[in-house]
Amino acid sequence: MRILKFWPLLTLLALAGCSGSWGWYVVNPATPAGQRNLMFLLDGLYYTIALSVTAIAISVLLGLLVALPGLARQRPPRVINRVYVELVRAVPILVLILWVYYGLPQVADISISVFWAGVLALAISDSAFQAEIFRAGIQSIDRGQHEAAHSISLSYVDKMRFVILPQAIKRILPALGNQLVYMLKMSSLVSVIGMEELTRRANELVVTEYRPLEIYTVLVMEYLVLILLVSAGVRWLEARMGMSDRR
Amino acid sequence: MPAKKSAEQDSHKPPLICMREVNKFFGTFQALDKVSLDIGASEKVVICGPSGSGKSTLIRCINRLEQHDAGEIMIDGVTVDDSAAARAVLRNNVGMVFQQFNLFPHLSILDNLTLGPVRARGMAPAAARELAEYYLERVRIPEQMQKFPDQLSGGQQQRVAIARALCMEPRIMLFDEPTSALDPEMIAEVLDVIGELAATGMTMIVVTHEMGFAGHVADKMVFMDHGRIVEMAPPKRFFSKPESDRCKIFLQQILRN
Numbered sequence: 001m002r003i004l005k006f007w008p009l010l011t012l013l014a015l016a017g018c019s020g021s022w023g024w025y026v027v028n029p030a031t032p033a034g035q036r037n038l039m040f041l042l043d044g045l046y047y048t049i050a051l052s053v054t055a056i057a058i059s060v061l062l063g064l065l066v067a068l069p070g071l072a073r074q075r076p077p078r079v080i081n082r083v084y085v086e087l088v089r090a091v092p093i094l095v096l097i098l099w100v101y102y103g104l105p106q107v108a109d110i111s112i113s114v115f116w117a118g119v120l121a122l123a124i125s126d127s128a129f130q131a132e133i134f135r136a137g138i139q140s141i142d143r144g145q146h147e148a149a150h151s152i153s154l155s156y157v158d159k160m161r162f163v164i165l166p167q168a169i170k171r172i173l174p175a176l177g178n179q180l181v182y183m184l185k186m187s188s189l190v191s192v193i194g195m196e197e198l199t200r201r202a203n204e205l206v207v208t209e210y211r212p213l214e215i216y217t218v219l220v221m222e223y224l225v226l227i228l229l230v231s232a233g234v235r236w237l238e239a240r241m242g243m244s245d246r247r
Numbered sequence: 248m249p250a251k252k253s254a255e256q257d258s259h260k261p262p263l264i265c266m267r268e269v270n271k272f273f274g275t276f277q278a279l280d281k282v283s284l285d286i287g288a289s290e291k292v293v294i295c296g297p298s299g300s301g302k303s304t305l306i307r308c309i310n311r312l313e314q315h316d317a318g319e320i321m322i323d324g325v326t327v328d329d330s331a332a333a334r335a336v337l338r339n340n341v342g343m344v345f346q347q348f349n350l351f352p353h354l355s356i357l358d359n360l361t362l363g364p365v366r367a368r369g370m371a372p373a374a375a376r377e378l379a380e381y382y383l384e385r386v387r388i389p390e391q392m393q394k395f396p397d398q399l400s401g402g403q404q405q406r407v408a409i410a411r412a413l414c415m416e417p418r419i420m421l422f423d424e425p426t427s428a429l430d431p432e433m434i435a436e437v438l439d440v441i442g443e444l445a446a447t448g449m450t451m452i453v454v455t456h457e458m459g460f461a462g463h464v465a466d467k468m469v470f471m472d473h474g475r476i477v478e479m480a481p482p483k484r485f486f487s488k489p490e491s492d493r494c495k496i497f498l499q500q501i502l503r504n
Contacts, residue, residue, distance in 0.1 A: 144345060144347050144349035145349060145351065147345065148345065148349035148350070151310060151312070151342065151345075152342075152363030152367060152411065152415055153334070153337065153338035153363060153367040153368075154363065155366075155367070158366045162351075162362055162366065163362075166353050167353050170353070
């Protein structure tokens, strides 16, 4: 895995390292200092992944909770769904991160760590999109499935859990994969409140080493490799589920 | 295996299903127009009529897939509405088979059959499995339990759907054009199973265009047009001398094919 992560970087080193404006020595894995710097940058990977994965898990649950009232026959629950989605979609993620970290502790009189502030802001912001994805996915399921569930007297929760959602989730998997990629990228914004993830690490190294070009290039590579891996993983999962697709 | 409830009809008891002046609108379109119909225990009623005449809507109102706008529907003396009592009466009494089968495509045949008994009736999985095996045998689909719906033919799927409904052990079965989506060569196998079921004393309401089957099985024929019950008679009289012109024309058209 490590090797896999290095090869595009090595290629770039080989191609551009000789040009006068580049100073690849800062991240040269052959020197102790370069190694140290590289490890410092890669260390941010843990928080980028932890942040994104935790946030996507929460946003999927939150999104589902918001999507369900949007599918109700009655108006009031649908209004709740609309208001939530429109409101959350209108707030930029960066603004939400700042507000949750600096504002929420004062309003709610709680203390919140950088990590959980980041997770919360990312999850809330993404949940509006998740809600729309779930709504579309659930609506795409044939009415006959609801009617059949009704005809064997399943409760609403059982109908959703055993009949509708398993089919809907299979259909929205590509969209959920996209959201995970989106989340990985958006997690870079949490660096503004001091989260030691990939972007923050790169910023800090730039301040001490004064080589923004090389360090940010490495940062680009880090995200690129991470996201290509995730995309491949999602495609693999889709193919696997597609094999057992019934209908 | 499962004990069937007493089949004989008691004239002192109210009918099992009782519809009184039921109206149903879809927007401004009136799907049911003051429909009144009594169905006794173990009675077989076949409903026919041109498309859009309200046949499907009628049976869908009985199990609350559609909510009627006026009038009353009672099953076993309980008013059908959104109450818990109505839900219980539907759960314990009414099963339904759809035109498009509506099997759950992501579940195996066995899981299709046991889902209702386990989740809605609180049955133990082992008991539900036994029940499923019993009814699969009855509809002549043994040894396919681990397959998925799309691995079966249309006729087999519909018979599985019948077994799924039977696993709830209802007293009343509603059939909404059960053979209309089937290839011609598969219609007979499904009608045979329904016919056998009729012989067990099950109360049945069947919406169908299969007039040969209807004449065989029905105690009562109902002809609907424009949301109204136009004609209601035992099959012999219904087919030999229908009273209304609309029914005559309908029968001529359908029997010619």
